[in-house]
Amino acid sequence: MTVLVWAEHNGVALKDATLNAVTAAAQLGAVHVLVAGFGVDSVAAQAAQIAGVEKVLVADDAAYAHGLAENIAPLVVAVMADHDAFVATATTTGKNIAPRVAALLDVAQLSEILSVEGPKTFTRPIYAGNAIATVESSDAKLVITARGTAFAKAEATGGSAVIETVSGAGESGLSSFIGAELAKSERPELTSAKIIVSGGRALKDADTFAATILPLADKLGAAVGASRAAVDAGYVSNDYQVGQTGKIVAPEVYVAVGISGAIQHLAGMKDSKTIIAINKDEDAPIFQVADFGLVADLYTAVPELTGKL
Amino acid sequence: MKIVVPVKRVLDYNVKPRVKADGSGVDLANVKMSMNPFDEIAVEEAVRLKEQGTASEVVVVSVGPAKASETLRSALAMGADRAIHVVSEDEVEPLAVAKILKGVVVDETPDLVILGKQAIDDDSNQVGQMLAALLGRPQGTFASKVEMDGASVLVTREVDGGLETVRLALPAIVTTDLRLNEPRYASLPNIMKAKSKPLAAKAPADYGVDITPRLKVLQVKEPAQRSAGIKIADVDALIGKLKELGVA
Amino acid sequence: MTIVRDEMAYDVVIVGGGPAGLSTAIRLKQLNADLSVCVLEKGSEIGAHILSGAVVDPRAMDELLPDWRDSDCPLAQTPVTDNWHWVLTRKGHYAMPHALMPPFMSNEGCYTTSLGNLCRWLGGKAEELGVEIFPGFPASEVLFDDSGALIGVQTGDMGVDREGQPKGDFQPGMRLLARYTVLAEGARGHLTKRVKAQFDLERDCQPQVYGLGIKELWDIDPEKHVPGRVLHTQGWPLSESESWGGGFLYHQAGGQVALGFVTALDYKNPHVSPYEEFQRWKQHPSIRAILEGGKRVSYGARVINEGGWQSVPQLAFPGGVLAGCSAGFVNVPRIKGSHTAMKSGILAAEAISAALAAGRGGDTLADYDAAVRDSWIASELKLVQNAQPLVAKFGGALGTVLAGADMWARVLKVNPFGPMQHHTDAEATGRADLYKPIAYPKADGVISFDRLTNVSYSFTNHEEEQPCHLRLKDASVPVSVNLPIYAGPEARYCPAGVYEFLGEGAEKRLQINAQNCLHCKTCDIKDTTGNIDWATPEGGGGPNYPNM
Numbered sequence A: 001m002t003v004l005v006w007a008e009h010n011g012v013a014l015k016d017a018t019l020n021a022v023t024a025a026a027q028l029g030a031v032h033v034l035v036a037g038f039g040v041d042s043v044a045a046q047a048a049q050i051a052g053v054e055k056v057l058v059a060d061d062a063a064y065a066h067g068l069a070e071n072i073a074p075l076v077v078a079v080m081a082d083h084d085a086f087v088a089t090a091t092t093t094g095k096n097i098a099p100r101v102a103a104l105l106d107v108a109q110l111s112e113i114l115s116v117e118g119p120k121t122f123t124r125p126i127y128a129g130n131a132i133a134t135v136e137s138s139d140a141k142l143v144i145t146a147r148g149t150a151f152a153k154a155e156a157t158g159g160s161a162v163i164e165t166v167s168g169a170g171e172s173g174l175s176s177f178i179g180a181e182l183a184k185s186e187r188p189e190l191t192s193a194k195i196i197v198s199g200g201r202a203l204k205d206a207d208t209f210a211a212t213i214l215p216l217a218d219k220l221g222a223a224v225g226a227s228r229a230a231v232d233a234g235y236v237s238n239d240y241q242v243g244q245t246g247k248i249v250a251p252e253v254y255v256a257v258g259i260s261g262a263i264q265h266l267a268g269m270k271d272s273k274t275i276i277a278i279n280k281d282e283d284a285p286i287f288q289v290a291d292f293g294l295v296a297d298l299y300t301a302v303p304e305l306t307g308k309l
Numbered sequence B: 001m002k003i004v005v006p007v008k009r010v011l012d013y014n015v016k017p018r019v020k021a022d023g024s025g026v027d028l029a030n031v032k033m034s035m036n037p038f039d040e041i042a043v044e045e046a047v048r049l050k051e052q053g054t055a056s057e058v059v060v061v062s063v064g065p066a067k068a069s070e071t072l073r074s075a076l077a078m079g080a081d082r083a084i085h086v087v088s089e090d091e092v093e094p095l096a097v098a099k100i101l102k103g104v105v106v107d108e109t110p111d112l113v114i115l116g117k118q119a120i121d122d123d124s125n126q127v128g129q130m131l132a133a134l135l136g137r138p139q140g141t142f143a144s145k146v147e148m149d150g151a152s153v154l155v156t157r158e159v160d161g162g163l164e165t166v167r168l169a170l171p172a173i174v175t176t177d178l179r180l181n182e183p184r185y186a187s188l189p190n191i192m193k194a195k196s197k198p199l200a201a202k203a204p205a206d207y208g209v210d211i212t213p214r215l216k217v218l219q220v221k222e223p224a225q226r227s228a229g230i231k232i233a234d235v236d237a238l239i240g241k242l243k244e245l246g247v248a
Numbered sequence C: 001m002t003i004v005r006d007e008m009a010y011d012v013v014i015v016g017g018g019p020a021g022l023s024t025a026i027r028l029k030q031l032n033a034d035l036s037v038c039v040l041e042k043g044s045e046i047g048a049h050i051l052s053g054a055v056v057d058p059r060a061m062d063e064l065l066p067d068w069r070d071s072d073c074p075l076a077q078t079p080v081t082d083n084w085h086w087v088l089t090r091k092g093h094y095a096m097p098h099a100l101m102p103p104f105m106s107n108e109g110c111y112t113t114s115l116g117n118l119c120r121w122l123g124g125k126a127e128e129l130g131v132e133i134f135p136g137f138p139a140s141e142v143l144f145d146d147s148g149a150l151i152g153v154q155t156g157d158m159g160v161d162r163e164g165q166p167k168g169d170f171q172p173g174m175r176l177l178a179r180y181t182v183l184a185e186g187a188r189g190h191l192t193k194r195v196k197a198q199f200d201l202e203r204d205c206q207p208q209v210y211g212l213g214i215k216e217l218w219d220i221d222p223e224k225h226v227p228g229r230v231l232h233t234q235g236w237p238l239s240e241s242e243s244w245g246g247g248f249l250y251h252q253a254g255g256q257v258a259l260g261f262v263t264a265l266d267y268k269n270p271h272v273s274p275y276e277e278f279q280r281w282k283q284h285p286s287i288r289a290i291l292e293g294g295k296r297v298s299y300g301a302r303v304i305n306e307g308g309w310q311s312v313p314q315l316a317f318p319g320g321v322l323a324g325c326s327a328g329f330v331n332v333p334r335i336k337g338s339h340t341a342m343k344s345g346i347l348a349a350e351a352i353s354a355a356l357a358a359g360r361g362g363d364t365l366a367d368y369d370a371a372v373r374d375s376w377i378a379s380e381l382k383l384v385q386n387a388q389p390l391v392a393k394f395g396g397a398l399g400t401v402l403a404g405a406d407m408w409a410r411v412l413k414v415n416p417f418g419p420m421q422h423h424t425d426a427e428a429t430g431r432a433d434l435y436k437p438i439a440y441p442k443a444d445g446v447i448s449f450d451r452l453t454n455v456s457y458s459f460t461n462h463e464e465e466q467p468c469h470l471r472l473k474d475a476s477v478p479v480s481v482n483l484p485i486y487a488g489p490e491a492r493y494c495p496a497g498v499y500e501f502l503g504e505g506a507e508k509r510l511q512i513n514a515q516n517c518l519h520c521k522t523c524d525i526k527d528t529t530g531n532i533d534w535a536t537p538e539g540g541g542g543p544n545y546p547n548m
């Protein structure tokens, strides 16, 4: 099976998300990477170095500069004539393009797969991850988006793929890119942050919360979250609430400070890759899900941690 | 201007799904079902465009079991004008839904189709994009802002790391993200009025669509429980772990 | 700000889509299809707020919809096949011989089912008959005319912020006017409470008393599942705190068991936690054995009337009637109130339909009150009317024996004790320093669970931006009275962890997590000084019980 991987990039450099897709694709067959963009030689060169990639296909055209699905999908469909599967990481770009490709190929799409169980069999989350379905495709070609955190990153170097150029129909005339406004706030946004530091009721009041949690978050470049108890007590506004009735987050690292770990809080963060808990009660339920637990008074532990980082 | 809004009946978001003991799926018997939250946002957006005088008619469509007519009534109570119910007791996959919707669009010739970005049951996030592909029309997915501008629509999209704005030629397909708006409550008088708004029943065959599934669900299980990790001795050990994780 | 409210007139407005309300609606339409009838239900759908056992006596169903057995009715699924009554000791149990139980306790001919599902089915029947059902719309206010007669109800406002100010999405509640209004809110109805006071409906009866029923639904090991088996327990663990109540465990359809524990709310020891009593009851070896290898799939709580016949108030007042547990027709020893609730609904419908046909409206339906007192509801309840007071007076073991003797005596048509008196549950609460604190075992996460984890299986929720629906008449009472004198019992009796005392010393305060509320109504009943008023929250809020 030959698999076409969608390269995520920003026009000059390849994004890490591509490496997760390569790992997923390699479990299915030979890996080709499609780099579509405008003036993307450097990206193609980077893609060629990914370990395990056989071939890099480059489509260089102004129409592909902004990843508009209307222009990209026909290109992918054309290239798919020689491939058996298309894999994109489930980023907003991947999710935008892949279903359009699937429909044009008249195949079902497998969204956000978590694992490859067989040549046509995959697991994927349904009901916001509350259930995992094992599904088998009956289509001749596969179109897949893969959840990034479920697949390790392929080695970015070590490979030496051949680079070929391909071309598609180019501009569709259906849509145009007007502009982008990338979030530049000092603190990353809660739902997309890689690291989150959350505080609970133990933080006493708004001032203590700010004085304790914010410096640690700053040091780690982390977003700030909170439990409902902290929000209800007015330490922070309810945009910060993580949990069943707040935001659902899945960062690389989640640090819970003075949070007991009630099931409704866990519902919002249990898919985090690594959970760290600081709590003075060694029986707090948060320790049942934490990868690393520190039983300590947060008022000594957190300042010490912030100071030493 | 006419707007078509597809809506889906799903397990209410307050209810935690229960995986059936035999692994055949999630138990939906006697549990509360509601309109997919992203679809409520889509209905709200369409109704607002109508209230602003930009749109003249809002048509809601649901592909689903008999009970999905309740979901359509909820959309009518929010302010949609009429409904089309494509009845199917069998599960219809996103591609087949998109094909049916294509048929609806061909009949109705709307300028805009607004859908939820994904249904919170199967979490596929596909139908809008597929519909756009099948119609050969542009798509503005994950919208947080929709502005009509003559023969085109400006859509601000929520993308990883920020926002992006695209201009789409009409007719266009838009899918909604959470921040687009806050859907209204259907008031009791409007619920009463909605009972007499037109609701047409159709079948997938009316649109010539074969709904045979392409994917076979072999098993549905609960996700693995997270297990407790280790207790670490002190702050220094914690810093060590943070370094290993590459965040400190 | 003046709010313009829409108004709509019906022949009959029914508050509450439980067995009583739905039976009223169905019978009204059966009697006269032209009547306009609407049902308001605060739950997000019919059945969402129904929590019961339930073993149902089909007597009223046979009268309401005689062919129910052949109409896909969930009630027909599981006839009772096997009936047990255990007295639990700390480590073991002994089964009460059937011969010692009065005949009506046998559950022969009864069915076990989810009452919520039965209501879903009844709701479908009512809609087929043309009843308008509006789930997600609580009746929040009673409307009176100048003469003081009830003329209808008003639904709750939606989109109001914490301070009571309208938000952008504000939707004013609607006035629903009716020639007769039926209050079928179930035990401790919020409007019923006001109407009872307004018309002094309890002037000739004993105060109502209640038990708090806390329930879980489990998928159990198929090997242990015996469809139709019904088990009741008494004794341990309440025997340890000199409280009374008991457990039930019903093997229902789909490999599930419904199990629960009712604690009478007249318990004196304020350290008692009905929730923890239930959790440790499940750990009793005889119960644990049934649950091991199974999985809890749902959780909930609701109060049940325990006053019996002597607490039945006047049932009719100008413009309206009380039906079902709004009035209180539970047969306490049988823990059954759904059949009487339905029967009272039928009788209410008959009286209303006759009055409407005679061109009446807005008057007092004395015929309904008389019909109930003349029906099998009265004869059934009179037979058992001393069970609760005897147990309350003499304690679990002796009381039960006496109650049994009393019930036997009544079957044999002698009346040894005469009707007995009640105290309110709030009055019963004793001072904390006079009672021993109770050390409850920690949840093991397998058979017993912590409260907040269980609450998540009720699927309850409330919009956060709304006024707190648990209203304190005097905000200082929790800290100035309840905490020092009674050790803050609300932190324990609430099965949803709504009430938490936070802070130290002078900073002590009561935190009310209204979002967690299960609408069980315990706080409205048991608060020591009656300081808590349960009001209807924004529509659709509250539990979303599946199969409960």
Ligand SMILES: Cc1cc2nc3c(=O)[nH]c(=O)nc-3n(C[C@H](O)[C@H](O)[C@H](O)COP(=O)(O)OP(=O)(O)OC[C@H]3O[C@@H](n4cnc5c(N)ncnc54)[C@H](O)[C@@H]3O)c2cc1C
Pocket (backbone or CB within 6 Å): A199, A200, A201, A202, A226, A227, A228, A229, A230, A241, A242, A243, A244, A245, A246, A247, A257, A258, A259, A260, A261, A262, A263, A264, A265, A268, A278, A279, A280, A281, A284, A296, A297, A298, A299, C452, C455, C456, C460, C461, C462, C515, C516
């Ligand atoms: C319908 C519903 C929805 C809900 N939604 C949410 C939600 O979205 N998000 C959410 O978070 N909750 C939610 N909850 C509430 C949830 O059940 C808990 O009540 C809440 O998460 C508790 O917050 P907490 O852990 O901060 O407070 P607590 O449970 O009070 O825990 C405080 C913790 O801090 C520790 N601590 C105290 N002092 C110190 C110290 N000096 N040093 C270290 N540790 C200390 C204590 O040991 C304790 O473990 C919901 C509940 C319901 C019923």
Ligand SMILES: Cc1cc2nc3c(=O)[nH]c(=O)nc-3n(C[C@H](O)[C@H](O)[C@H](O)COP(=O)(O)OP(=O)(O)OC[C@H]3O[C@@H](n4cnc5c(N)ncnc54)[C@H](O)[C@@H]3O)c2cc1C
Pocket (backbone or CB within 6 Å): C015, C016, C017, C018, C019, C020, C021, C040, C041, C042, C043, C047, C049, C050, C051, C052, C053, C054, C055, C056, C057, C115, C137, C138, C139, C140, C184, C185, C186, C187, C189, C190, C191, C212, C213, C214, C215, C260, C262, C302, C303, C304, C323, C324, C325, C326, C330, C335, C336, C337, C338, C339, C341, C536
């Ligand atoms: C734990 C437990 C076990 C039980 N076991 C059994 C048993 O085995 N057999 C049996 O026969 N009975 C049993 N009962 C008793 C039985 O459940 C009740 O008698 C019966 O439910 C009463 O019916 P109802 O219609 O009067 O009230 P409910 O069933 O309480 O229904 C009232 C309805 O009205 C709604 N409502 C209330 N107020 C408003 C308002 N203001 N606006 C809008 N809607 C409102 C509620 O949400 C609810 O849906 C049990 C009860 C409990 C608590």
Ligand code: SF4
Pocket (backbone or CB within 6 Å): C470, C493, C494, C495, C496, C497, C498, C516, C517, C518, C519, C520, C521, C522, C523, C524, C534
């Ligand atoms: S707040 Fe009151 S009504 Fe709500 S669950 Fe607690 S005790 Fe029951």
